[in-house]
Structures are given as structure tokens and as C-alpha cells.
Amino acid sequence: MSKNHIELGQELGIFVIPNESGSGLPLFKPNGFIIREELMKLMREVNTKAGYQEVWTPHLFKIDLWKISGHLKKYKDRMFIVGKGNERYALKPMNCPGHCLLYKSEIRSYRDLPIRFSEFGTVYRNEQSGELLGLLRVRSITQDDGHVFLREDQIEEEVNSLLKNAIEILSLFSLKDFKIKLSTRPDQYIGSIRLWDRATKALKNCLDRNKLEYEIKEKEGAFYGPKIDIDAKDSLGRYWQCTTIQLDFNLPRRFKLTYISSDGKPEVPVMIHRAILGSLERFIGIMLEHYQGKLPFWCAPEQVRVLPISEKFIDYAKQVKEKLSQFRVALDDSNATLDKKIFNATKAKVPYIVIVGKKEMESKTITVRERDGKQLSDIKIEEFLEILKRKAALRD
Numbered sequence: 001m002s003k004n005h006i007e008l009g010q011e012l013g014i015f016v017i018p019n020e021s022g023s024g025l026p027l028f029k030p031n032g033f034i035i036r037e038e039l040m041k042l043m044r045e046v047n048t049k050a051g052y053q054e055v056w057t058p059h060l061f062k063i064d065l066w067k068i069s070g071h072l073k074k075y076k077d078r079m080f081i082v083g084k085g086n087e088r089y090a091l092k093p094m095n096c097p098g099h100c101l102l103y104k105s106e107i108r109s110y111r112d113l114p115i116r117f118s119e120f121g122t123v124y125r126n127e128q129s130g131e132l133l134g135l136l137r138v139r140s141i142t143q144d145d146g147h148v149f150l151r152e153d154q155i156e157e158e159v160n161s162l163l164k165n166a167i168e169i170l171s172l173f174s175l176k177d178f179k180i181k182l183s184t185r186p187d188q189y190i191g192s193i194r195l196w197d198r199a200t201k202a203l204k205n206c207l208d209r210n211k212l213e214y215e216i217k218e219k220e221g222a223f224y225g226p227k228i229d230i231d232a233k234d235s236l237g238r239y240w241q242c243t244t245i246q247l248d249f250n251l252p253r254r255f256k257l258t259y260i261s262s263d264g265k266p267e268v269p270v271m272i273h274r275a276i277l278g279s280l281e282r283f284i285g286i287m288l289e290h291y292q293g294k295l296p297f298w299c300a301p302e303q304v305r306v307l308p309i310s311e312k313f314i315d316y317a318k319q320v321k322e323k324l325s326q327f328r329v330a331l332d333d334s335n336a337t338l339d340k341k342i343f344n345a346t347k348a349k350v351p352y353i354v355i356v357g358k359k360e361m362e363s364k365t366i367t368v369r370e371r372d373g374k375q376l377s378d379i380k381i382e383e384f385l386e387i388l389k390r391k392a393a394l395r396d
């Protein structure tokens with residue numbers, strides 16, 4: 001019987017949503033924080049390789065900014081607005097306007113593009129309370145957000161590498177079956193038909209080049225540009241929307257963003273909004289259900305638990321723990337029976353249980369029990385350390 005992420009999150013100490021905090025506002029416990037950090041580490045590596053520069057922008061901006069961006073008009077019901085009179089501010093429901101301001105803070109040449117900003121920006125959206133569900137639908141959302149400012153002729157190349165990255169990353173979580181959707185120009189749109197057609201063709205080309213099957217959602221694009229969405233299938237056969245690659249012909253105009261073209265004239269760049277995991281909160285919810293709490297070694301909050309058979313072996317167990325200390329290792333030095341200790345570690349879904357007793361202490365070895373029940377006996381600590389290092393490096 002599978003459990004949902006709320007039960008799993010509670011059992012494994014990942015997050016809480018107390019009544020006092022307000023619905024849709026989860027608090028991450030230390031174990032949940034570790035998972036968030038590991039996901040961010042992964043995305044930072046991917047982003048750096050793809051040429052992103054990480055930035056930070058405030059959690060709120062004055063109301064005028066949201067007038068420029070158009071959010072106040074289109075999105076007001078879902079924004080948290082604070083302050084009074086002329087001193088009004090809104091918590092950011094999206095990171096894009098901040099990134100537009102960063103783009104605008106310098107003169108940009110056609111040679112500088114694409115310019116890519118990434119941010120693990122927490123945004124706040126006043127979702128209806130009936131729509132809120134554990135981590136899957138929250139009001140404080142930390143996206144693995146990124147915005148690319150580029151020339152029209154760069155769209156295909158950029159989206160192509162974005163798609164590749166997205167598929168590669170989702171596959172890392174053994175999310176391997178995808179439903180890909182390409183949404184095209186709706187009846188209400190801004191920008192020229194020529195730009196829409198060229199951009200949509202570029203997106204199609206990328207999907208075809210990567211031999212990806214996709215469904216065309218005619219006229220379901222946003223008014224400001226076509227997009228590609230990737231839904232991934234989890235271990236229970238359900239599809240979750242993760243990656244979004246959204247082209248935007250609107251925001252750069254609203255913010256009067258330009259770059260100097262090769263013939264010295266100001267041109268308006270195209271903008272791409274993208275998130276690969278989607279939001280950390282939602283993705284952690286998906287992961288918990290998909291793995292049923294048995295998170296991969298690299299992002300498991302507790303990676304190894306050392307169990308001395310009795311208190312006579314606590315010192316040796318401490319030495320073992322010390323030698324593995326580059327990983328997240330815990331020691332169960334309680335006076336529970338070994339069976340009970342194993343039961344507890346299994347319940348906590350720790351990937352590796354290390355058992356040490358007389359035999360191990362004398363031969364300076366350990367016995368390792370994997371989560372699937374496989375056992376490695378008489379293994380040297382250094383040898384085990386190498387196995388762990390390899391697994392961590394490969395995010396296996």
C-alpha cells in the first residue's frame with residue numbers, strides 16, 4: 001500500500017504545515033532542509049555548466065514594478081499586497097521582473113547574449129485554500145528558476161540544450177517516461193505572427209532533433225509566447241508536470257529591455273522562463289511518493305547508520321563513523337537490541353546500515369546492509385568509502 005507524501009513527510013521528519021503557520025506554508029525540518037540543499041546543489045552544477053549566473057532578488061517589490069510587469073492587472077487576486085497608501089509593496093509571485101531589472105542594469109550587446117540568470121527565489125502566491133495540498137500545492141514556492149535573454153536566432157540552440165538538460169535531470173530520479181506538450185499561439189496574443197511562427201518552429205525542431213514524442217496543444221500557449229511542458233511519470237504511473245520552457249515576447253517590451261545589434265541599433269531580446277524541477281516543494285512531494293520515502297543515497301538526509309551490536313563496540317562504531325564522516329552518518333548507541341536498531345534504521349529508510357561487532361572489530365571490517373536487504377560482509381571501511389564516493393559522484 002503506497003503512502004502519500006504527507007504521511008511520509010511526517011514519518012521521515014521532512015516538513016510540517018502547522019495550523020498556526022497558515023495553510024500552504026510548509027516549514028522544512030532539518031531533514032527536509034538537506035533534501036532542498038541537495039536539489040539546489042544539483043541544479044547549481046547544471047546551471048553553471050549551462051552558462052547561468054546565479055542572482056538574488058528581494059522577496060517583495062514596490063507596487064509600481066508590478067504595474068510595469070503587468071502582474072498587478074492580470075494576477076492581482078493571487079498576490080499578497082502589503083503596506084498602505086503610496087507605500088504599497090507586493091510579495092513576488094514570480095522572479096522574472098527582478099531579473100528584467102538586472103538585465104536592464106547594464107548596456108547589453110548582441111555579443112553578450114544569451115544572458116542567463118538563475119535564482120532559487122521563493123515566490124508567494126495566494127492560491128485558493130481549497131487547492132492547497134501538502135507540498136504539491138503551496139503558497140510559498142521555491143522554483144529552480146531561470147531566465148534567459150537572447151536573440152531570436154538563438155532560440156533553437158538554447159531550447160535544444162534546455163530540453164536535453166531537463167530530460168537528463170529528470171532521468172536521474174528514474175522519472176523516465178515523459179508526456180511533452182508544445183502549446184502554440186492563442187487567439188489573443190502579442191508580438192508579430194512572423195516571430196510566433198519562427199519561435200514555434202524552433203521549438204518543434206528541438207523536439208524533433210531530440211527524437212522526442214510530443215503533443216501539440218493548439219492555441220494553448222500564453223498570450224506572450226509558445227511553451228514546452230514536460231510531465232514525468234512516477235513509479236505509481238502518475239504524470240507530474242515538472243519542466244516548463246516558456247518563451248516570452250512581452251516582458252522584455254514592458255521593461256524596455258534592449259541590446260545593441262551588430263549594426264548598432266537597439267533591439268528587443270526574447271526572454272525564456274524556465275524551471276526544470278519546477279518547484280523544490282512540489283518536487284520533494286513528488287519524490288517522496290515516487291520513491292515511497294526511499295530517497296536515493298545522494299540526497300537521503302541520513303545516508304548511513306552505524307549500529308554496534310552491543311555497547312562493547314561503541315568505540316569501534318565511533319571510529320567507523322569518523323572514517324565515513326564526509327557523508328551524513330549517524331550512530332545508534334542506544335541500548336536497544338540489534339534487531340530493534342535494525343528495525344528503526346529500516347523504518348527511517350536509511351540507505352546503508354553498518355553493523356559492527358566482535359568479528360568486525362578484530363578484523364577492522366564492517367558488515368553493510370543495503371536497503372533492499374543485500375548484505376556485504378567483511379568489507380574494509382576504505383572499500384565501503386570508495387563505493388559511497390562513487391555513488392555520490394554519479395548521483396546513483
Ligand SMILES: [Zn+2]
Nearest residue numbers: 094095096273
Ligand atoms: Zn519567469
